Amino acid sequence: MATITFQDGLLKFKSSMIERSYEGKMAEDGKSITGTWMEGDKPILLLLDRTTPDTAWAIPEVPKPMAADANPGFEVATIKPSKPGTRGKGIGFDGHKFIMRNVDMDDLISFAYGMHTKQIVGAQDWFDKDLFDIDGTPDVSGVPSMHQMELMMQKLLPDRFALKFHYEQRKLPAYIITVAGGGPKMTKTKFGPNDPQAFFFRAFGDLTVGNMTIKEFATWFQGGVMDRPVVDQTGLTDRYDFHLKWTPDDSQFAQWRSSNGPFQAPVGDNPDAPPSLWTAMQEQLGLKMESGQAMDDVIVIDHVDHPSPN
Numbered sequence: 001m002a003t004i005t006f007q008d009g010l011l012k013f014k015s016s017m018i019e020r021s022y023e024g025k026m027a028e029d030g031k032s033i034t035g036t037w038m039e040g041d042k043p044i045l046l047l048l049d050r051t052t053p054d055t056a057w058a059i060p061e062v063p064k065p066m067a068a069d070a071n072p073g074f075e076v077a078t079i080k081p082s083k084p085g086t087r088g089k090g091i092g093f094d095g096h097k098f099i100m101r102n103v104d105m106d107d108l109i110s111f112a113y114g115m116h117t118k119q120i121v122g123a124q125d126w127f128d129k130d131l132f133d134i135d136g137t138p139d140v141s142g143v144p145s146m147h148q149m150e151l152m153m154q155k156l157l158p159d160r161f162a163l164k165f166h167y168e169q170r171k172l173p174a175y176i177i178t179v180a181g182g183g184p185k186m187t188k189t190k191f192g193p194n195d196p197q198a199f200f201f202r203a204f205g206d207l208t209v210g211n212m213t214i215k216e217f218a219t220w221f222q223g224g225v226m227d228r229p230v231v232d233q234t235g236l237t238d239r240y241d242f243h244l245k246w247t248p249d250d251s252q253f254a255q256w257r258s259s260n261g262p263f264q265a266p267v268g269d270n271p272d273a274p275p276s277l278w279t280a281m282q283e284q285l286g287l288k289m290e291s292g293q294a295m296d297d298v299i300v301i302d303h304v305d306h307p308s309p310n
Contacts, residue, residue, distance in 0.1 A: 066142030077136035185286035
């Protein structure tokens, strides 16, 4: 929550990362608050009751982050085929477990090495077809950062998929991000580089980003949305929180089709529809994204197998 205030019996709190807010009035006896939770532009009645000794619960200890200099791997990892018909994808950390849902080999390599699928040379025909669920426990205590989760995957791929590759530099079609006229419009985060980060979609074209540099955003954005690599040339080094909302076109979100089927871009002439991505980037973030050419790394696959048994 970006802001939380309580004054004259009125409680207010608001998130800067997603469109959520609350405003409620405390009862005269101090035992309840009646208010409205705003889910975007949708109001929902939300009642808060003060706990009693019978209803109170122990506040769990906040999970501690993994040491910043830790280089974790997996103590144990289970890889299974995803359940047929499951929709969506998921990558994250829950409690003490690293979890990936409905991911293909393109997703795994892209996540581990920050690559777009078009930076993977020599991919097998099953790379974008066979879907996996992965559950693993780190061999170091604490909640890993996104970078540390990438390190874990870099160790898992050669161990369980026998992945061998080498890097080459090639000139590739890409999208180049620069700062638009007027400068960036994003909010600098209050969090540190070792605090949790966020990158998630409420829907196609409705993205929340938290505690990320533009370079990190570009890496995740290319893997989840774009049809070619995205290169950061903004020169910005701060970390930001922001919300980006746009109307996708049919070139975007191809990486989700292995788990969601064909992606249907919005149609019609809805006057209230969000703008195109290119316009939204400038209006909402103060950034400009244009097509171009850039020298970039590619991964050339030398050897890979289907995952070894658990």
